Amino acid sequence: MKLRLFLLLPLLFQLVGCAVNPATGKTDFVMMSEEQEIDLGRNYAEEIAKQYPRYADEKLQAYVQRVGERVARNSHRGNLDYRFTVVDSPDINAFAIPGGHIYIHRGLMAYLGSEAELAAVLGHEVGHVTARHSVRQQSQSTAWGILGQAVAIGTGVGAAGDVTNALGTAFVRGYGRDMELEADGFGAQYLARSGYDPQAMIEVVKVLKSQEDFARDEAQAKGQEAAPAGYHGLFDTHPDNDTRLRQVVASASPLVSGKGEVGRDAYLKMIDGMPFGDSAEAGVQRGQRFYHVGLDFTLAFPQGWGLINRPDAVIVHSGDEQAFLVMSMQGLKEKTDSQSFIRERTGGRGLTGEQSLKQNGLDVTTGVLQGNGAKRVAVIVRDREAFLFVGAVKGRASLESADEQFMQVVRSFRPLQAGEREQGQPWRLHLVQLKAGQSLEELSRQMGGEGDKLKRLRLLNGLYPTGQPQPGDWLKVVR
Incomplete structure (x- = not known):
């Protein structure tokens, strides 16, 4: 049995290889050439375009694209054809x-305060590309899978494959934090080489940590648990005074003469008028009702329930997230009735x-689909x-515990009525200049949107939880 396993292992090593990492200069364990990496990315990009709408x-x-290219040109892999896309989310x-x-969501851009902060986010993502993090992770996962199969064949123990895959997954996940720090370090270098202030990396961390605190405060006020933070890596898991992060930023600072470019005014002008929250194309939530102008419908959901608006579906869920109702739309090739569709x-x-x-x-048909967990x-x-x-x-x-609420949502579905199309228009970011003697409390009363408007105003402008602007400062408001 050992001899069979010994003979299988050379096959594994024929399938893997090593390459010098263009960013670190170290030898990496990889199973993909640069050409294969580019082809893989092109295929992924086609799928992403179907799932994530372009703003x-x-x-x-x-x-x-200009800001991203400026950073990417000063990276370790400036030869790649970088594509930077704003996602309408x-x-x-x-x-x-x-x-x-590289993709950045519109929602993240709303909270950034300068071109340098935008460049910091893009630089971090460029760092992942230059260091080939996704390639290294995939290579590790694939290799562990192959080894698991070899062990299973060689020992005759089918479970061995599962054990080795578990070990491989743990190894890759343990790699994650180091990769994120590595991406931050490269991002800070690329910022400095591009003439931006590398301290913008720290500012982005502050923005995201404030967002996390705000989300937790909002959830607690509603008696709910805060949703997990969306952005990955050190931006999400480390405080702004993290020693290792400050070290990598400090090491990049000598690469730029002077303080470096910040570009606050230029950035704010670019996002002036940008939708805040949901867009008209995706539909918008107003209180306990959802409006979609493009598809000409509205629906309501019960008090205490939440709504998640995704490109492919609208998901209504109970406050404890134990009951879910998913609504999706499908085009029909030929005219049919609801009962025939169900059949x-x-x-x-x-x-x-x-x-x-x-x-x-x-035309409506409804009922219960029996099986392993009944469904309305x-x-x-x-x-x-x-x-x-x-x-x-x-x-x-049981389904009965939430079925009446499910049916409330279904029964609330109808075409938009006269005057409701205005309700389907999004909130937007607008710039206002703080006047002498004007307080944030006064300005917050002009804010639209949900929740605590003063806290939201502070959060949008890097002033959360207690910061104060100066007269003459340009601030982002939601209207």
Whole structure:
């Protein structure tokens, strides 16, 4: 048995290789050439384009591309064709995929305060690309999987593959924090080489830590648990006075003459008028009601419940997140009725307690789909569109514990009425100059949006929780 395993291991090592990392100069364990990395990134980018809508402001897109290219040109892999894209999403996030495709969400840009801070985020993501972090992680995961299969074949113990995969996953996850610090270090270098102030890395950490504190305070005020922070890495997990982070920023400072460019005014002018929160194209939430102008519908959800608006679905959930109702839309190739749609989806079985009815002139069929965890299902057909609702509960709770709330949401679905299209327009960021004698409390009363408006105003302008601006400062407000 040992001989069989010994003979299999050379096959593993034929499939892997080592390469000098272009950023660190160290030899890395990799299973992918640069050409393969670029091809992989191109394929990923095509899939991302289907899931993450591009923000429809080409002037802002071009600005972000210019800032990103300025940083990338001063990186260890300036030869790559970098593509920087603003995603039309309110999420606080940014990410990179192999080959130089980098994405920043509109929601994160709303909280940044300068071009240097934007460059810091993009530089961090460029650092992931230059150090080939995704390639190294994938290579480690793949190698452990191959080794697990070799052990399973060589020993005859099928579970060995699971054990080795678990070890490999733990190893890769343990690598994560070092990779994030490495990306911050490279990002700070690239900022300085590009003429930006590398201290912007620290400012971004402050912005994101304040966002995390604000989210926790807002959740506690509602009696809920705060959602996990969206942005990854040291920006998410380390305080702004983290010693290691400050060391990497300090080491980059000598690379720039003087303090370096900040670019606050230029950045604020670029995001003036940008939607804040949901966009009209994705639909917007106003209190306990959701409006979608493009698809001409609105629905309501119960008090104490929340709503998650995703590009592919709207998810309504109970406050304890034990009950979920997912609504998605599907185009129909030919005209059909709601009952026929359900029959096709269930292979002719239909639904238990099935009912077909008219609701606000729309064709509706609803019932319960039996199986491992019963689900409330409803479909609303309008012309060549089918709106499909699927509700389920977690754990051992019965469907009946949330079924009435599910049906409240389904029954609330209707076309927009006269005057409601205005409700479907987003809040937007606007710049105002603080006047002498004007307080933040006074300015906050002009703010739109949900929650504590004074706290939100402070958060948007890097003043959370107690900072004070100076007269003449330009501030971001939501209206």
